[in-house]
Amino acid sequence: MGLTVQSMKRNSMNDVRLIDNSDNKYVIALAGNPNTGKSTVFNYLTGLKQHTGNWPGKTVVNARGEFKHNNKDYIMVDLPGTYSLFTSSKDEEVARDFICYGKYDAVVVVADATCLERNLNLVFQISEISNNVILCINLIDEAKKKNIIIDKEGLESELGIPIVLTAARSGIGMQKLKNTIEQVSHNKKRYEPNIVKYNSNIEKNIETLKPFLEKLNISNTRWTALRLLDSEEDVVPDKQLHSLLNKANITVDKEVIREQISEENYNYANKLKQNYVSEDIKKINLDKKIDDIITSKIFGIPIMLSLLGLIFWITIQGANIPSQILSDILFGFQDKLTLLFKTLGVSDFLIGMLVDGLYRTLAWVVSVMLPPMAIFFPLFTLLEDLGYLPRVAFNLDHMFKKSCAHGKQSLTMCMGFGCNAAGVIGCRIIESPRERLIAILTNNFVPCNGRFPTIIAVSTAIFITSKISGGIISALSITIIVVIGILITLLVSYLLSKTLLKGIPSTFTLELPPYRAPQIGRIIYTSIIDRTIFVLSRAVLIAAPAGAITWILANINIGDFSILIHISNLLDPIARMIGLDGFILMAFIVGLPANEIVLPVLIMAYLSTGTLTDIGSSEYFRQILIDNGWTYLTALNVMLFSLLHWPCSTTLWTIKKETGSIKWTVVAFILPTAIAFIVCFLTTTIYRLIF
Amino acid sequence: MRILSDVPVGDIVKVKSNDAKDSLKERLLALGLTNGADIEVLRKGPKNNLTVFRIRGAMIALRKEESKYIKIM
Numbered sequence: 001m002g003l004t005v006q007s008m009k010r011n012s013m014n015d016v017r018l019i020d021n022s023d024n025k026y027v028i029a030l031a032g033n034p035n036t037g038k039s040t041v042f043n044y045l046t047g048l049k050q051h052t053g054n055w056p057g058k059t060v061v062n063a064r065g066e067f068k069h070n071n072k073d074y075i076m077v078d079l080p081g082t083y084s085l086f087t088s089s090k091d092e093e094v095a096r097d098f099i100c101y102g103k104y105d106a107v108v109v110v111a112d113a114t115c116l117e118r119n120l121n122l123v124f125q126i127s128e129i130s131n132n133v134i135l136c137i138n139l140i141d142e143a144k145k146k147n148i149i150i151d152k153e154g155l156e157s158e159l160g161i162p163i164v165l166t167a168a169r170s171g172i173g174m175q176k177l178k179n180t181i182e183q184v185s186h187n188k189k190r191y192e193p194n195i196v197k198y199n200s201n202i203e204k205n206i207e208t209l210k211p212f213l214e215k216l217n218i219s220n221t222r223w224t225a226l227r228l229l230d231s232e233e234d235v236v237p238d239k240q241l242h243s244l245l246n247k248a249n250i251t252v253d254k255e256v257i258r259e260q261i262s263e264e265n266y267n268y269a270n271k272l273k274q275n276y277v278s279e280d281i282k283k284i285n286l287d288k289k290i291d292d293i294i295t296s297k298i299f300g301i302p303i304m305l306s307l308l309g310l311i312f313w314i315t316i317q318g319a320n321i322p323s324q325i326l327s328d329i330l331f332g333f334q335d336k337l338t339l340l341f342k343t344l345g346v347s348d349f350l351i352g353m354l355v356d357g358l359y360r361t362l363a364w365v366v367s368v369m370l371p372p373m374a375i376f377f378p379l380f381t382l383l384e385d386l387g388y389l390p391r392v393a394f395n396l397d398h399m400f401k402k403s404c405a406h407g408k409q410s411l412t413m414c415m416g417f418g419c420n421a422a423g424v425i426g427c428r429i430i431e432s433p434r435e436r437l438i439a440i441l442t443n444n445f446v447p448c449n450g451r452f453p454t455i456i457a458v459s460t461a462i463f464i465t466s467k468i469s470g471g472i473i474s475a476l477s478i479t480i481i482v483v484i485g486i487l488i489t490l491l492v493s494y495l496l497s498k499t500l501l502k503g504i505p506s507t508f509t510l511e512l513p514p515y516r517a518p519q520i521g522r523i524i525y526t527s528i529i530d531r532t533i534f535v536l537s538r539a540v541l542i543a544a545p546a547g548a549i550t551w552i553l554a555n556i557n558i559g560d561f562s563i564l565i566h567i568s569n570l571l572d573p574i575a576r577m578i579g580l581d582g583f584i585l586m587a588f589i590v591g592l593p594a595n596e597i598v599l600p601v602l603i604m605a606y607l608s609t610g611t612l613t614d615i616g617s618s619e620y621f622r623q624i625l626i627d628n629g630w631t632y633l634t635a636l637n638v639m640l641f642s643l644l645h646w647p648c649s650t651t652l653w654t655i656k657k658e659t660g661s662i663k664w665t666v667v668a669f670i671l672p673t674a675i676a677f678i679v680c681f682l683t684t685t686i687y688r689l690i691f
Numbered sequence: 692m693r694i695l696s697d698v699p700v701g702d703i704v705k706v707k708s709n710d711a712k713d714s715l716k717e718r719l720l721a722l723g724l725t726n727g728a729d730i731e732v733l734r735k736g737p738k739n740n741l742t743v744f745r746i747r748g749a750m751i752a753l754r755k756e757e758s759k760y761i762k763i764m
Binding site: 083084086114115116117118121255258259262263266267269270273287288291292295297300394395397398401407431505507508509510511512513514 | 709711714715716717718719720721722723725726727728733734735736737738740741743746747748749750751752753754756757
């Protein structure tokens, strides 16, 4: 759910290798296995709000931030998580390229204290490239809970690099980390990492290659020699080196060498763990016991659906009162605003446009959209922080496999709940281009934060008949809508795999990270702040002007009717076929820049044709819909259409950027649109046959 | 010859060879599936396909399509 104000900034996708330290800033790279808390370390140091969450692959773009320590400036680059410098997924390539060929003054390798053996492999690899390596053993608080004890001094002398034990979430060890960064990046203290010595055959070949490399002025001879021995040529970009093995008369099986190197790295990691880390098996098995239930064949999917339903129920119930309060305040202010303008002598037309158009839409977006978002997202983030999302991927894998899609598509799908644009960017965790495209094209079928409140508002307005059961019914109906979205995702993925994007599922490895206690206070604080800023900025930038324009269209007449009614009449025949009306379809079209404005625009369109009275209460909203001929079918189809229709313009722009293809962007628009029309046409036809 | 995908839940086995190719091999090596590594089979998922293994202290889920390349002692 990587939607933050930060990640939406366009420049977050810039190539990090371009960072230069010309203005006396020290560049610090932050590397590490996926899911070790790199982003948390990054956020703590830079004060930025890079999205964090307990699942591998969440940071797919490099974030950069700055911090000051002892009057020195530092640029921090948060690299995507990577298990090794030799893997080939797109996000890992970014990390590899930066570590191997970027300019930096120090690398902080963040490692998970509860899984040190696996994490050390990357530490060894990076130590071969740079002398300025700092090992930040993070999540030390989690390790303590699991009775894992790490002999820091012993490990430090063994590795020959400085080690800092941290718990970035609570700030433990972070001052020490800053001091160590200063020491290492300013070369105040020289370190000589103890790098792994390989078997005699490999070492002999390195020695043979060294003179050749030295002659060519290659700086890091050992690392380059190793890569010539074990990698494809493109890992070493310098073309004159490619023929070096021939020149030196070395014939090796690169694959075998790579295997031996990995094996010896891991054997050493295992030895270090045996010597310097003590574990408590009982505590470690606790996660396994929880997973036995959460990911069990019988309970896994029912638990998942119940959790989703519960979240919706809490959202709906919890949003009621704040929504009411906000709308009382905001709409109460509307009359005062009108009065003020009147006394200032502003013309009626201008008052109408500014107050009834612009201000009212703004007030609507804030009072109706904000509370559910501010409740839904902390709850969802809670699950994310716990480490639940990879379990979802685990539970759903067999379905995605059957659709010939990538197993990680369920993770990108979950990101879509926050924002489809973020979900589309998140698809970078999928290596295979075919499956990445499928994930991108279908991401739209999970409702994003702009559509959730629309769906919630419609379902509460139409399906709540009694106060007690109403919340449950509407939570249930939203859960069903989401399940429909997931089924459509699977179906479309399957169809795409059999037609436009033929192929079989590619390889898939999924790490189930340890469960971690979420920091409830921080989650609530950051997600509410983040949502509020996001909603308010969208309200000002998009909803307000759209409101003003809609009002103008509703109040300028051509012939006997306003322009708005002309447009609506034009759309009405098509809209009726799919169980909507012309105004609804028009609102969806106007909502292209942001789905949040669909309902406010619709309400204004409805009200412009009738008389205006007090708006704001949910009863009144229900009344407006029913007065305009809404039935259960209309409500259902609005929810379905909202779920399935074209992506918003931001998402389309992101798809264009991510696929680099106009053709696929067009497909990304037409495909969901066609599906929305077909599905709504079917429900309408069936409904009319029955009733 | 035993392969990892046939090992029942609860067993701990040692890797004999990693016969995957190309990027899958890289990935599996990076996760620590090197010769001689200890692997515990923790749980089978729906359809008995996706299986959770403990590899180098981490819980990693692999499909049968991937784990079949790992020969065990």
